[in-house]
Amino acid sequence: MLNYINLKYKPQKTDLICEFYLEPNNTTIEKAASHVALESSIGTWTDIGTMNKRIAKTLKPSVFYINKKKNIIKIAYNANLFEKGNMPQILSSIAGNIFGMSALNNLRLLDISFPESIIKSFKGPGFGINGIRKIIGIRKRPLTGTIIKPKLGLNEKEHAKVAYDAWTGGLDIVKDDENLTSMKFNRFNKRVIETLKMRNKAEKETGETKIYMPNVTAETNEMLKRARFVKSCGGRYVMIDIITMGWAALQTLRNADLGLVIHAHRAGHAAFTRNEKHGISMLVIAKIARLIGADQLHIGAIVGKMTGTKHEVKDIGEDIEKQIIHKKSSHILEQKWYNIKPTFAVCSG
Structure with a gap:
């Protein structure tokens, strides 16, 4: 078996860095760290005759940091191990089979630092914070919004009336709930038409820009069809459940360049972010969402039913809103975002 431990290795700017618990x-x-490194790159469960010095020299990752007290390791990967612009492939490596290995009781991907070559292979948000504020016409104060309740059961006109009341009551934004798509009692196209009609009415009455975020979550082709319909009706935003739809779907929506702000809902994230010893951190999810192209992202709240710790919520917000992240703890890796616009952090719950 190749030796993947190299505590003298100095990570290169071209490396992708992962931090694991x-x-x-x-x-x-x-030995556990070596298993993680080999399985997430060029290795397998046994020695193989097809492995050669060229592959090992150019592609073998290095475990360059081990903290035995905190059970934290850091691995540097050659960026050539990953297909540029292909997040499913990247995650199949660094967040794939490694979670099921018998050499581990628990494994958690705490953070990722992407190199410039991978950063620049994605589009990132189309609008970013400044673009969103320009659309709404609010430069400084927090944007305020609500979700239509009950989340399911209202018909299209009832839904639109609740939105209208929220807008005229002073809110900037109204969005669909994450599990409202196109139901028998509330069809997507009719809901969009009725709600945008009430948005226009609210804008005329208040003199303010109002935002409606229809949920376009669906099979990928249907998602695009619904997003284009929103655009044709004069909508400015769409919402997508990024976890249940998947990273490729988010990228497909972003690459369509429809001129719509993309609001990312994280429904389902806690299945792998909540356990502090296993899975993937919300910080990693947030960074990936920004890289692919979410203009806005739910990051949790310090209070309420969907809570996160104060430090977690703060760290996530900073990492998706700033252009350069400086290393400040064992759980925050340095990150330069280059051409990628910031994602607007949304606290809710």
């Missing part, structure tokens, strides 16, 4: 299963942390 791990708990070994009847083995040392060094």
